[in-house]
């Protein structure tokens with residue numbers, strides 16, 4: 001059987017393949033400009049600004065940082081970039097749309113509603129999975145929708161404050177964090193985690209998936 005050679009597009013979904021471009025941000029091949037204002041992200045988040053309230057700037061920053069980390073992990077087509085922008089905006093939104101710690105189902109609900117309202121139903125399954133699986137602890141294995149695992153990794157880079165990088169140069173992670181300030185997002189996460197473990201000391205929060 002003829003197999004095509006592994007290459008850029010296979011990484012990071014195949015661990016045998018080295019990351020494509022990492023010599024650091026000064027590496028002329030490093031393609032990354034930092035996205036701090038994306039029309040689609042701005043449009044989607046603006047519609048939720050009042051509901052998100054005081055946490056808006058913190059959440060907006062998290063959306064942009066994880067979006068940038070996803071783009072650093074993989075050279076995306078415009079279509080992939082649009083899918084990532086939509087998933088990024090909605091992935092934690094259930095925290096404010098439904099005011100619950102079990103926020104993944106309402107986040108999936110809201111992103112699917114948005115996709116249907118904007119005539120993008122054909123992306124519903126894929127983007128629904130990107131949101132649903134983004135707190136999976138282990139790798140999400142799929143040949144069909146590689147963006148699901150990419151998105152999980154991008155979120156984890158920011159969620160872990162850069163402890164996990166999946167091959168992104170530390171200097172680039174630092175640049176993104178500097179360009180897009182935290183605005184209390186991790187303080188907000190820690191407060192939520194404390195409240196959960198005070199009530200349920202022996203159970204992981206419901207948004208974690210094994």
Ligand SMILES: [Fe+2]
Pocket residue numbers: 062066091092155159
């Ligand atoms: Fe997140």
